[in-house]
Amino acid sequence: MGVVFGHLSDYASGFWYTVALTLASFLVSLLVGIVIATMRISPAAPARAAGLFYVETVRNTPLLVLLFLFFFGLTKVGLAYSIFVSGVIVIGAYHGAFVAEALRSGVGAVSKGQAEAARSIGLTFSQSLRYVVLPQAFRTVVPPIGNIFIALTKNTSLITVIAGVDLTSAADRLNTTYAQAIPIFFGAAVAYLILTIPSGLAFGWIERKVAIAR
Amino acid sequence: MFRRRLSVLVATAALAMGTAACGGGTSSSGGGLAASAKPAGYAMTQATNIPASPTLDAIKSRGKIVIGTKFDQPLFGLKNPVTGNIDGFDAELSRLLAKRVLGDDKKIDFVETVSKNREDFIEQGKVDAVIATYTINDARKQRVGFAGPYYLAGQDIMVKKDNTTIKSVTDLNGKKVSSVQGSTSEQNIKSKAPQAQVLLFDTYTTAGEALRDGRVDAESTDNVILLGLVDKNPDAFKLVGAPFTQEPYGIGLKKADTVFRNFVNDTLAEAEKNGDWQKAYAATAGKVDPKPPTPPAIDRY
Numbered sequence: 001m002g003v004v005f006g007h008l009s010d011y012a013s014g015f016w017y018t019v020a021l022t023l024a025s026f027l028v029s030l031l032v033g034i035v036i037a038t039m040r041i042s043p044a045a046p047a048r049a050a051g052l053f054y055v056e057t058v059r060n061t062p063l064l065v066l067l068f069l070f071f072f073g074l075t076k077v078g079l080a081y082s083i084f085v086s087g088v089i090v091i092g093a094y095h096g097a098f099v100a101e102a103l104r105s106g107v108g109a110v111s112k113g114q115a116e117a118a119r120s121i122g123l124t125f126s127q128s129l130r131y132v133v134l135p136q137a138f139r140t141v142v143p144p145i146g147n148i149f150i151a152l153t154k155n156t157s158l159i160t161v162i163a164g165v166d167l168t169s170a171a172d173r174l175n176t177t178y179a180q181a182i183p184i185f186f187g188a189a190v191a192y193l194i195l196t197i198p199s200g201l202a203f204g205w206i207e208r209k210v211a212i213a214r
Numbered sequence: 215m216f217r218r219r220l221s222v223l224v225a226t227a228a229l230a231m232g233t234a235a236c237g238g239g240t241s242s243s244g245g246g247l248a249a250s251a252k253p254a255g256y257a258m259t260q261a262t263n264i265p266a267s268p269t270l271d272a273i274k275s276r277g278k279i280v281i282g283t284k285f286d287q288p289l290f291g292l293k294n295p296v297t298g299n300i301d302g303f304d305a306e307l308s309r310l311l312a313k314r315v316l317g318d319d320k321k322i323d324f325v326e327t328v329s330k331n332r333e334d335f336i337e338q339g340k341v342d343a344v345i346a347t348y349t350i351n352d353a354r355k356q357r358v359g360f361a362g363p364y365y366l367a368g369q370d371i372m373v374k375k376d377n378t379t380i381k382s383v384t385d386l387n388g389k390k391v392s393s394v395q396g397s398t399s400e401q402n403i404k405s406k407a408p409q410a411q412v413l414l415f416d417t418y419t420t421a422g423e424a425l426r427d428g429r430v431d432a433e434s435t436d437n438v439i440l441l442g443l444v445d446k447n448p449d450a451f452k453l454v455g456a457p458f459t460q461e462p463y464g465i466g467l468k469k470a471d472t473v474f475r476n477f478v479n480d481t482l483a484e485a486e487k488n489g490d491w492q493k494a495y496a497a498t499a500g501k502v503d504p505k506p507p508t509p510p511a512i513d514r515y
Contacts, residue, residue, distance in 0.1 A: 172414075
């Protein structure tokens with residue numbers, strides 16, 4: 001384990017890259033998820049179709065392939081985003097499809113009477129979503145969103161294929177130099193757990209905070 | 215109705231993918247699949263007296279020499295999918311050796327060897343010799359003998375075809391350079407050009423793609439690999455031709471058979487003297503190497 005403790009600064013720089021990438025992509029995924037979920041439950045058929053198309057294409061394509069297509073494909077049409085920004089957009093957009101489906105299931109869990117009551121007192125569709133349906137939907141989807149967050153955290157390691165310098169890449173570089181794969185990747189696993197276990201606990205706390213007494 | 219529509223959709227998609235694949239195939243075959251360039255006539259002739267040695271005796275009684283080489287290394291040992299021939303510098307040296315022993319460069323069986331099995335194949339006598347971008351080092355010398363070196367490989371730099379500013383490794387200071395994960399290429403760059411920013415991709419081709427897109431100024435790894443990339447993309451890339459590490463390639467053979475090792479060394483010396491070595495290089499790696507090397511001194515240890 002000496003190789004791990006001797007290179008804590010290498011792990012730290014990779015760790016903070018992973019933290020930044022995780023938080024930024026998660027924010028993007030929430031925004032994308034809300035927009036797409038709204039489209040999927042919208043009364044307008046074209047919006048529903050577009051939302052369905054987004055979810056099914058993005059969710060059913062490997063993240064690795066999407067990263068490649070975005071990073072190397074868009075430069076061919078003159079759009080070159082940096083490695084980090086490409087990662088945030090692709091990882092965020094990909095998990096946004098999952099967030100959208102989680103939110104949609106949450107909306108389904110809000111009883112129909114709530115939406116009907118909201119509309120009957122004169123709220124528009126978007127108002128009824130914003131003030132009545134989504135706030136209740138969010139409460140029921142905290143656990144699945146927590147799952148998506150943890151999956152997203154681990155999936156950020158795929159940024160190494162477009163030369164991102166995250167935690168996995170830091171471990172990989174150390175391993176190239178010292179050829180001690182087991183302690184080095186064990187160190188990386190611990191670092192990921194330092195990130196994911198508290199976030200799991202945080203989601204549990206949020207879940208209890210917003211729980212509806214039924 | 216839905217089912218029929220679906221099948222049409224699938225067929226269309228398959229067709230589209232098929233065409234795409236074909237398009238990709240033709241555009242990337244810069245190496246020339248059908249036209250495997252043959253060097254114009256070698257001067258090498260059969261040796262007048264072939265000494266007795268376990269390997270040479272086996273070759274003579276078999277009437278064929280068995281050479282282990284790579285089947286997937288462009289310009290050195292690459293199996294041509296159209297003709298089935300093995301093309302490349304290593305394959306040409308094998309032909310010269312066959313001509314020296316048996317007087318006929320067609321009396322060869324090529325066996326694919328990969329990095330992991332080369333020593334085993336030699337020790338078990340599955341091959342008479344291994345000519346397969348095989349770096350001579352002390353660890354390997356414990357198990358096998360090496361004739362040569364016949365070529366000095368080394369880490370080199372590949373740039374876009376129109377680049378004129380990067381001429382050596384020190385020019386990489388302050389530049390972005392791509393390479394691959396899990397290789398020592400990064401450390402070699404950092405030790406010679408500490409101010410270079412190295413981006414590590416997962417394959418040589420994606421590292422090359424980053425160069426094509428202008429995300430990096432250069433790609434750096436073993437020149438043999440870079441030559442292969444240049445060969446496939448002759449209009450996009452070029453090799454700088456300023457290697458900054460040294461990896462001597464040798465011909466691996468049975469450790470105990472010093473008579474055969476001397477014979478192979480004599481063959482190499484002859485090929486280097488009569489111009490066959492240069493012909494073989496010019497017809498293979500020399501097609502894309504801007505600076506054809508001179509053969510390294512043979513190490514008769």
